[in-house]
Amino acid sequence: MKAFLKVFASIRLAIILxxxxxxxxxxxxxxxQQRSLEEYTARYGQLSGLLIRLQLTRxxxxxxxxxxxxLFALNIIICTLTRLSPKLRKALRPHIQTEVKSLLAxxxxxxxxxxxxxxxxxxxxxxxxxxxxxxxxxxxxxxxVCLLARKKILGIFGSDVVHLGLxxxxxGGIxxxxxxxxxxxxxxxxxxxxxxxxxxxIRLDKFTTEYYPDGSIKAWKSAVTVIxxxxxxxxxxxxxxxxxxxxxxxxxxxxxxxNWDHPAVEIWxxxxxxxxFVKKLKLKVGEKIAxxxxxxxxxxxxxxxxxxxxxxxxxxxxxxxxxxxxxxFVEGFQGGEKIFSGWIFANFPDMDRIHAAKPTDLSFExxxxxxxxxxxxxxxxxxxxxxxxxxxxxxxxGLGLAFYWPPWxxxxxxxxxxxxxxxxxxxxxxxxxxxxxxxxxxxxxxARRTK
Amino acid sequence: MxxxxxxxxxxxxxxxxxxxxxxxxxxxxxxxxxxxxLLAVAGLIIHTAxxxxxxxxxxxxxxxxxxxxxxxxxxxxVLAFVVIDKKFKIPKIGPYIMLIVIGLxxxxxxxxxxxxxxxxxxxxxxxxxxxxVSVTLLxxxxxxxxxxxxxxxxxxxxxxxxxxWDSVSYRxxxxxxxxxxxxxxxxxxxxxxxxxxxxxxxxxxxxWSLITWFVFALYLHTRIVMGWKGKRSxxxxxxxxxAALFTYFGVNYLLAGLHSYA
Numbered sequence: 001m002k003a004f005l006k007v008f009a010s011i012r013l014a015i016i017l018x019x020x021x022x023x024x025x026x027x028x029x030x031x032x033q034q035r036s037l038e039e040y041t042a043r044y045g046q047l048s049g050l051l052i053r054l055q056l057t058r059x060x061x062x063x064x065x066x067x068x069x070x071l072f073a074l075n076i077i078i079c080t081l082t083r084l085s086p087k088l089r090k091a092l093r094p095h096i097q098t099e100v101k102s103l104l105a106x107x108x109x110x111x112x113x114x115x116x117x118x119x120x121x122x123x124x125x126x127x128x129x130x131x132x133x134x135x136x137x138x139x140x141x142x143x144x145v146c147l148l149a150r151k152k153i154l155g156i157f158g159s160d161v162v163h164l165g166l167x168x169x170x171x172g173g174i175x176x177x178x179x180x181x182x183x184x185x186x187x188x189x190x191x192x193x194x195x196x197x198x199x200x201x202i203r204l205d206k207f208t209t210e211y212y213p214d215g216s217i218k219a220w221k222s223a224v225t226v227i228x229x230x231x232x233x234x235x236x237x238x239x240x241x242x243x244x245x246x247x248x249x250x251x252x253x254x255x256x257x258x259n260w261d262h263p264a265v266e267i268w269x270x271x272x273x274x275x276x277f278v279k280k281l282k283l284k285v286g287e288k289i290a291x292x293x294x295x296x297x298x299x300x301x302x303x304x305x306x307x308x309x310x311x312x313x314x315x316x317x318x319x320x321x322x323x324x325x326x327x328x329f330v331e332g333f334q335g336g337e338k339i340f341s342g343w344i345f346a347n348f349p350d351m352d353r354i355h356a357a358k359p360t361d362l363s364f365e366x367x368x369x370x371x372x373x374x375x376x377x378x379x380x381x382x383x384x385x386x387x388x389x390x391x392x393x394x395x396x397x398g399l400g401l402a403f404y405w406p407p408w409x410x411x412x413x414x415x416x417x418x419x420x421x422x423x424x425x426x427x428x429x430x431x432x433x434x435x436x437x438x439x440x441x442x443x444x445x446x447a448r449r450t451k
Numbered sequence: 452m453x454x455x456x457x458x459x460x461x462x463x464x465x466x467x468x469x470x471x472x473x474x475x476x477x478x479x480x481x482x483x484x485x486x487x488x489l490l491a492v493a494g495l496i497i498h499t500a501x502x503x504x505x506x507x508x509x510x511x512x513x514x515x516x517x518x519x520x521x522x523x524x525x526x527x528x529v530l531a532f533v534v535i536d537k538k539f540k541i542p543k544i545g546p547y548i549m550l551i552v553i554g555l556x557x558x559x560x561x562x563x564x565x566x567x568x569x570x571x572x573x574x575x576x577x578x579x580x581x582x583x584v585s586v587t588l589l590x591x592x593x594x595x596x597x598x599x600x601x602x603x604x605x606x607x608x609x610x611x612x613x614x615x616w617d618s619v620s621y622r623x624x625x626x627x628x629x630x631x632x633x634x635x636x637x638x639x640x641x642x643x644x645x646x647x648x649x650x651x652x653x654x655x656x657x658x659w660s661l662i663t664w665f666v667f668a669l670y671l672h673t674r675i676v677m678g679w680k681g682k683r684s685x686x687x688x689x690x691x692x693x694a695a696l697f698t699y700f701g702v703n704y705l706l707a708g709l710h711s712y713a
Contacts, residue, residue, distance in 0.1 A: 010674045014670060022665040027552075029706055060653040173651070182648070212570040219573050240573035241646050252648040270675040380648040388650055392637040401631040 008078040018019035028059035053443035106426035128447040147412040158402025165394030176384030199227040207375040222375040255376035263371035303329040452616035454641030457501035464494030469549035484542035509568035521559035527592035548655035579642035586634025655706040659698035666691040
């Protein structure tokens with residue numbers, strides 16, 4: 001136990017761990033993390049098996065990296081605790097210097113003599129120190145008094161507060177890792193979905209994309225309503241950087257896409273024999289619409305594919321959900337009988353793939369299409385996040401204390417002999433030594449001058 | 452006056468400042484450093500105006516692409532130098548800082564950097580952009596000064612000069628480290644949480660700022676607890692700045708990740 005404590009109380013271990021953690025972290029940025037096996041095999045060949053076994057492909061979640069972090073945390077705890085009790089003793093029950101020799105060994109020091117009894121000289125010095133914000137302790141009486149004056153003593157705990165903050169951040173990370181809930185909700189307009197492990201639903205009322213004049217995206221906006229016990233309780237528009245928060249859950253705008261189930265298309269019908277003839281038709285996929293009442297022809301769009309490609313066996317399919325190569329399958333009817341059918345393409349209006357039982361004079365062009373969009377909202381609940389913020393505040397507070405709230409200490413020995421009192425004073429500052437020196441001089445000068 | 456005109460004037464002032472500092476360096480006449488420092492301050496003022504005009508014209512913070520962020524880093528480096536020089540009177544690092552600043556400005560104005568202000572993508576539309584980037588780059592500017600003073604330490608021969616460079620390096624880290632922690636890590640986590648719903652995703656830029664932070668934590672612990680000073684401290688500070696530089700620059704061009712803005 002003693003040996004264990006000794007190892008973990010050492011600053012050397014902290015330094016070794018910092019170096020190992022830094023090197024390991026570098027490694028994780030050089031090897032792409034959490035990719036597919038194929039990608040690793042293509043990239044590293046024979047080596048990929050070893051990389052995966054050593055968990056280098058998911059390094060920051062690997063047993064050994066987490067173990068390093070655990071050892072680091074333990075090291076911080078034990079280092080901080082073993083150094084804390086002497087610090088507390090120093091802050092609460094300081095040792096008051098009684099030796100003149102050690103005062104004179106300090107870098108900042110002064111001595112003076114006054115023709116006055118000790119209590120008077122002491123009162124002057126104390127007044128001068130107190131007016132600069134020092135808190136005083138004295139020891140001894142009659143002809144020899146030792147005095148200890150200190151300020152900003154909290155500064156000695158700066159590093160401890162930083163360490164506490166870091167430990168809370170690590171704890172927050174553990175809580176997040178174990179308890180956070182995260183799920184993407186893909187919602188069409190008007191649709192509602194239950195939030196995982198919660199007692200309410202979220203409904204997408206409207207999804208809009210706003211563009212800048214140059215065509216780039218300005219904003220995605222999801223107007224949503226929170227529904228609890230079948231009743232709407234809250235309505236808000238979610239945009240990137242402005243999530244909705246409700247009952248510990250946050251909802252983020254993360255993605256969007258098109259809903260290609262029932263797009264509306266605009267088709268222009270033309271006659272090869274009559275260039276002046278153009279009939280513009282707007283219809284939904286699956287809907288049948290009259291083309292010509294005289295000969296009782298009608299058409300319908302049986303299928304719509306946003307990114308047309310021919311797959312295996314010449315089967316039409318979509319390559320992606322983006323409208324890169326939109327195509328519609330048109331069918332023509334006459335009196336209930338199918339007379340022609342075929343694919344037409346928005347990007348290739350001249351490509352005629354209409355197959356007809358009887359020769360037809362008609363041609364079709366896919367002019368435009370409108371599809372509803374869906375919005376992807378991430379529902380997240382992360383109970384660890386609050387610990388992270390507390391840890392961050394403590395870390396910053398601690399850094400402020402450690403760097404900019406240095407403890408200052410002035411010690412003095414007052415001795416009276418034959419009605420004269422001699423004062424020997426010295427000061428200690430670990431940081432901001434120049435400003436401390438000038439304050440020390442100011443205090444001593446003003447105490448010396450008073451009559 | 453347009454932003455590009457102000458930028459050019461700033462660039463000229465910085466070049467003149469570097470010129471005077473260099474003549475000071477070679478002549479060793481302290482009087483030559485004065486115009487160098489005045490020109491640096493004048494450049495800083497015009498540069499501030501250029502950044503302000505850019506902000507007003509584009510309607511967003513002046514560090515959303517590489518041109519803007521290089522210009523801002525140059526501004527922050529001059530600011531850090533002016534502050535440190537005022538406090539510690541170290542005109543000797545003037546020529547080196549101004550040469551680095553000129554390098555940053557030249558890189559910013561090179562034809563490969565698109566200069567036009569583009570509208571903000573949704574992910575960057577947040578006031579955290581101001582807080583996160585400006586505080587981080589300011590911290591890194593102080594690391595840059597510490598980098599130069601550490602090199603000066605290694606190059607110096609007289610013991611009292613060495614001591615001075617060592618102490619100035621430490622003071623720069625003492626300013627840079629809290630700024631970098633606040634801007635880079637804390638504000639970064641808060642913003643990531645607001646925009647993406649997760650405060651930490653082990654993205655290469657995040658990991659590299661953590662690595663930078665580890666290196667400076669090492670600097671502080673070896674120095675304060677173990678009493679390392681001088682040479683070893685200087686080497687760690689140099690490594691720390693190189694890590695910060697890689698976080699800022701290298702990650703964008705060499706590693707892919709979430710931080711694909713600037």
